[in-house]
Amino acid sequence: EAQVTQNPRYLITVTGKKLTVTCSQNMNHEYMSWYRQDPGLGLRQIYYSMNVEVTDKGDVPEGYKVSRKEKRNFPLILESPSPNQTSLYFCASSFSGTGYNEQYFGPGTRLTVT
């Protein structure tokens, strides 16, 4: 089954404790992206990757890092999480980053930073 998976689905952590949210897709997609969703703000793009080893900032990249060492994986790294990063996070992928391509979303990761 074609899908985007994220782990963990739920995470409660404390301020400053490094964490990684994994994202994996099995559709051989070139393009991957991370969004965060906050009440009253909709979803906003954090980082994106056009292909392996190619990543760039989205609209709200502060406090996050990403890497794209393999085509299928695009982990989101919070080196020193803070309470304002409490949010619902979605990973998405599409065949390509150019032209129109359907974006497929993962199930979401609900992160709470205390």
Place this chain on the structure above:
Amino acid sequence: AQKVTQAQTEISVVEKEDVTLDCVYETRDTTYYLFWYKQPPSGELVFLIRRNSFDEQNEISGRYSWNFQKSTSSFNFTITASQVVDSAVYFCALYRSTGANSKLTFGKGITLSVRP
């Protein structure tokens, strides 16, 4: 700059009522795509519809219908005979590919509550 405005934040209706969710967008692109997503309480994003900027035909799918009007930059969504299962957050989104990024710009969402 791209922008999607969903002016309604919360709507509450009684089951079987019709309800329209408004979406107004801004873009300078001539080619773009508009989407509606549903987010039920379980949290996942459910794709409802995609419409490209060259296709202004309205669409009906069961109880759902969409009205796309380029003249007013609007892409409104109507649920006919609403049901409790329609209770969710609904997002309108605008897709743009610049060649360097493909991004969905989301509206802030509309929380729809359908009461029995």
